[in-house]
Amino acid sequence: MSKKPIIGITMGDAAGVGPEVIVKSLQHKEFYEQAHPIVIGDAKMLERAAEVLNIEIKVNKIDQQAVLAETTFGEIECVDLDLLPADLPFGEVSADAGDAAFQYLKTAIELANDKKIDAICTAPLNKEALHKGGHIYPGHTEILAELTNTKDFSMMLSSPKLKVIHVTTHMGLIDAINRIEPERVYKVIRLAHDTLTLSGVKQPKIGVCGINPHAGENGLFGNGEEEEKIDPAIKSAKEEGINVEGALPADTLFFRAQRGDFDIVVAMYHDQGHGPIKVLGLEAGVNITVGLPIIRTSVDHGTAFDIAGNGIVDDGSMVEALRQAIELAPEK
Known part of the structure; x- marks a missing residue:
């Protein structure tokens, strides 16, 4: 056969x-x-x-x-x-x-x-x-x-220049923010790491988006969502040896990732992750669960x-x- x-x-x-x-x-x-x-x-x-x-x-x-x-x-x-x-x-x-x-x-x-x-x-x-x-x-x-x-599980979008994995996807923005919790963020970081490792990437570099503009900028924007919902997950992942950085401002993180600074970006909600991929070209994008x-x-x-x-x-x-x-x- x-x-x-x-x-x-x-x-x-x-x-x-x-x-x-x-x-x-x-x-x-x-x-x-x-x-x-x-x-x-x-x-x-x-x-x-x-x-x-x-x-x-x-x-x-x-x-x-x-x-x-x-x-x-x-x-x-x-x-x-x-x-x-x-x-x-x-x-x-x-x-x-x-x-x-x-x-x-x-x-x-x-x-x-x-x-x-x-x-x-x-x-x-x-x-x-x-x-x-x-x-x-x-x-x-x-x-x-x-x-x-x-x-x-999570949705991963892949294009020749950028890979994005999502903490939440098909829900309204307010519901998505409420659904983001440290355990879920950690699991998605882990899925990103394991998926890229299995595909042959050694110690993949993972960048994690913030929720608010400028990732909250030390409490200037939002109500401390980054510190409450994201930072504990990143700490846990780092303790396991995962090469992860964040929470980072989304507007610059996607640019840095497509430049090659990161192997994958963890997006917090649907449009945060989908927008950059689709700007790079629908014809090149692939959705992977x-x-x-x-x-x-x-x-x-x-x-x-x-x-x-x-x-x-x-x-x-x-x-x-x-x-x-x-x-x-x-x-x-």
């Missing part, structure tokens, strides 16, 4: 650009040379995407027991759940598409738990559609955590309903997500 990893690619919300970025990215021969890519979704949506993109490709329908089969460049192997109508409208919120996106991911998790795939790479879902489909989650990360019974028993990478963009079905989507983020899934997949 081949030792190449099997990468399960979930289709996400098929009313968006997910099927298009999958078909387009699988025109890169390197993914067939380095791995076995398997799509979990609806075969007819892939065929429709290929037509929109004006790409000739054969889609092979397979069942969950056949994912160990060889893959061939120029063909796409699809675990076909056959959940959606062929005329699903592009660019519209749909309960059917939201439920299907959940089922694709659930199936991929089951395949990973059964060791039939070695990593999961996800195309984007739409949160409103997901909720309409009966699945009340903020996003992929929380679904993965619940279905794998994982308590300590760390702390799971399953390797999971994802595009760092949404469903792009405004351009779905037009055949103009950029596949750069999916290409990078697939590359990192292959790189992170466990060796056989």
Whole structure:
């Protein structure tokens, strides 16, 4: 049997650009040379995407027991759940598409738990559609955590110049600040350290953002959140030999990190971490959930309903997500 990893690619919300970025990215021969890519979704949506993109490709329908089969460049192997109508409208919120996106991911998790795939790479879902489909989650990360019974996890965004890991993500800013506690900050620092160490970085340099402007500037801004919520976590991490610095002003920390002063930044809340990554370029960003028993990478963009079905989507983020899934997949 081949030792190449099997990468399960979930289709996400098929009313968006997910099927298009999958078909387009699988025109890169390197993914067939380095791995076995398997799509979990609806075969007819892939065929429709290929037509929109004006790409000739054969889609092979397979069942969950056949994912160990060889893959061939120029063909796409699809675990076909056959959940959606062929005329699903592009660019519209749909309960059917939201439920299907959940089922694709659930199936991929089951395949990973059964060791039939070695990593999961996800195309984007739409949160409103997901909720309409009966699945009340903020996003992929929380679904993965619940279905794998994982308590300590975090979202890591990775680009060629910057890596960011989050203490909190999908919640309002006031709720996020209330949720930030020393134990959680410590666990995310630890996840950052362990993840980079496993990827080959020796003694990774970790920079931790403050919450307030200028990281509070010794009590000038805020109500002592840095001293209460962040400093104890940094102290604990340093006592364990982790190379960590903070709390630091976020506005300069991200500049220093992309310059090379730090290997990763610990962000306190969603927009604090997402903004700098997305300024550097959506096409290069990859979303990685760390702390799971399953390797999971994802595009760092949404469903792009405004351009779905037009055949103009950029596949750069999916290409990078697939590359990192292959790189992170466990060796056989």
